[in-house]
Amino acid sequence: MTAGAVAPEPLALQGPVTLASLGDTRAFLESHPDGRALDLSGVTMLDTAGAWLLTSWQAGKGGTLTGANAAQTLLLETVTEALASAVPAPKPRPVHHQAGDTLAETGKAVSQVAVGLGESLGFLGLVMARLGWTILHPTRLRLTALVHHMHQAGLNAVPIVALMGFLIGVVLAFQGASQLQQFGAEVFVVDLIAISILRELGILLTAIIVAGRSASAFTAAIGSMKMREEIDAMRVLGLDPIELLVLPRVLALVLMLPVLGFIANISGLVGGGLMAWAELGISPGMFRTQLLNNTDVSHLLIGLIKAPVFAMIIGVVGCHQGMQVKGDTESLGSRTSRSVVVAIFLVIVVDALFSIFFALWGI
Amino acid sequence: MTDPIITIRGLTNRFGKTVVHQGLDLDVMRGEVLGVVGASGSGKSVLLRTIVGLQHPAEGTIDVLGTDVLTADAAHLRNVQNRWGVMFQDGALFSSLTVRENVAAPMRERLGIDAETRRALADLRIAMVGLPASAGDLSPSDLSGGMRKRAGLARALSLDPEILFLDEPTAGLDPIGASEFDALITALQKALGLTVFLVTHDLDTLHATCDRIAVLAEKKVLVTGTMAEMLRVDQPWVHAYFHGPRAHAAQPPAGGN
Known part of the structure; x- marks a missing residue:
């Protein structure tokens, strides 16, 4: 370790990190914007929502997570894996209203009514x-x-x-x-x-x-x-x-x-x-x-x-x-x-x- | 960990004159996968529905996570309901919502989490149950049977429950889909530390996922135990169930119990 480049103390996360306490955990992470390492040894409960928050924090910061026990590590790995496959497909932007849309809608509606009428008549005939x-x-x-x-x-x-x-x-x-x-x-x-x-x-x-x-x-x-x-x-x-x-x-x-x-x-x-x-x-x-x-x-x-x-x-x-x-x-x-x-x-x-x-x- | 998370004592269910359960006792331990089997009409699904409060029993007590769910007031019951997830046989997805909205619905209704987080967490659940990311925007009627079951599982997992109730999770799936689903349940159970209450007919599922099996017959839980113990039970129905032609096909080769 060279002088001046002191490794920062890892942030210590305490208590439950769950869906119910998601807001608190997020506030904690945001209040320490320069933290790079996170110590999880004080975490008593971790669920998928908590794991999601931690892994997205890790991915966003390039930080590290330490001190997780075996079960928590497994959960973090599962969530990381799922997140990798959850990359949302690029969504087509909704097309805004264009001239002629109303006309097309009207035409569609009219033809639907006509088709419906024809079907009803057909059914009447069948009966x-x-x-x-x-x-x-x-x-x-x-x-x-x-x-x-x-x-x-x-x-x-x-x-x-x-x-x-x-x-x-x-x-x-x-x-x-x-x-x-x-x-x-x-x-x-x-x-x-x-x-x-x-x-x-x-x-x-x-x-x-x-x-x-x-x-x-x-x-x-x-x-x-x-x-x-x-x-x-x-x-x-x-x-x-x-x-x-x-x-x-x-x-x-x-x-x-x-x-x-x-x-x-x-x-x-x-x-x-x-x-x-x-x-x-x-x-x-x-x-x-x-x-x-x-x-x-x-x-x-x-x-x-x-x-x-x-x-x-x-x-x-x-x-x-x-x-x-x-x-x-x-x-x-x-x-x-x-x-x-x-x-x-x-x-x-x-x-x-x-x-x-x-x-x-x-x- | 062997403390019971669900305790049922003296449960009696009647429909008119038909007695479905009579003095039924059952313990579900924390962190285990309990498979409930029984003949058609032996009241497996009724038992599940009774535990989650959809069917009020004639007699008996049901204690879930330390709360007597039959007598608890609304606030306590709500607290327990936030800690369990139920997957119905065909998913029971809300047909007016997309898959993502279905998965996010419990978070929105029960916990009031903001929209962006809800969306991200719903997408995470959808990915965890092995659905493609594009499935989130589909409506339930566009999904195949297997995808509906997965989406139902994603919704059941929405609130990060401690107990997961599954009603015939592999019924109607092809063998490959069914074993994928078994593997999925096992993986999720390990990663999330879930307790799973599983109603099934599927011997492969019992072999692949269950720590313990409870046999429902003669209006009560006849016997509970591991697969190895089940194979040694002499009761005719249990014997026929675990030693029938299908059972032999389902057993893992070379002493896999």
Whole structure:
């Protein structure tokens, strides 16, 4: 050792050097910027986070670590080895927004919508073809599954649909009464309630509730089967998932939605009648007479004839979205919410088309 | 070091009328690798889930790191939870996060470490479990089964735990991947001084990694001991397990016990 070149005293690190005390250790190292050697004999605990800090300090400073016991040396070596292979791959810099990006995004979105529409139509066609085939071979229909889904999607929906219809009737009667009273035309509240509920609201709102209840349930059920490869298992067994899973669900809705719509209609009339009685003094007998004289049965038929179409939309959209679920849980969630949104949207669009159609035909 | 780090006494688990465990006792010693074996449905995974608090037992006490985890208050339990890591069978990675975010998540949620350190430590864990550096930016659905298991292990190691729970770590891996995983667990256990609680079916894993084996049968821990001791047990199921055709294939050649 020559004069003037005195080797610096090694810094002595004390106590635990762990994930929990990482901040303290780092502060200690930074407060001794000229330290070159580190004595670890006072370290009581060392974990990978501590070892990472020490080895990166060593690599950055070109310093040395001394006094580590056997286990600590092994850990330091393991971490050094891992760090060498952990050299991060050079990341491409994120490209900033460029002119034309929006246009490209729009184009992509439009083509995606078009592809999605085409696929949905294809699926609808597939279901229709299988439905026709099943009508020709009725023994292939899965009766147990059909009854099960009629129970789930139909019978179990009766309370909520009835309550909804009743409340809509009440609201219509109340609002109609306060307006019609101004003209002294209270008795026409019966026509208002009857026509709006029978023709439009009863079946439309029922379809919306069923879309919320059943389209999501169908998507979730079929989607989780898809995730657990149950659908693939069916296919390799030569079973047709459309026949086994989709048809019973769609058929159950087609059969039950008109019934649910009818229940909503009746409870809507009851609710409206009760409110008209309470608010305007129109007795049940008077309500009945006015209803029978002024409201044609065609209103009820026009309402109910839409039900199977709505049911088909809800069932096909729910099952189709379920079939499109990919392997991860995130897609199950997004498909489920999309199935409800798409089903309700399509129901409203088709209802509007029906209105135009009936108006043109003068019904 | 032979002091128990996990002590289970009189554990009883029931699902309705089905009794899974009845009066089960088990000690796990500090620094050992304990392999838990048993027939399908003998309650191996239920035992693991009970220790880490996912299943509340009907009776019994479980003491982990000196804390009774069944009766401890939230603060004590949290302290214990920071000192163990759990790897589930298929990784159980959070599907909305990238692999790096998955590994960093425990550090972020439990310790509140700054972002840069978190990132560096997560990358270190990813490298330690033998994943390529590019895997950090992938999402779990892009990974193969073996990579998901490694990523799950990296997340379990995230808080530098003292105890590592592994549920069937080599199930579904090809033989090469499985022996790599065995070697990885052994290397990490040595370097980090971990205690490992390992539920497995894999005889090769038992041979390669375990210091001690606990056999679950008849609703309790039937017998514990080293591999050599297991080979001498006369109980029919244990005998069939360790002397079956697969067991002979798995044994290291020339007196390797």
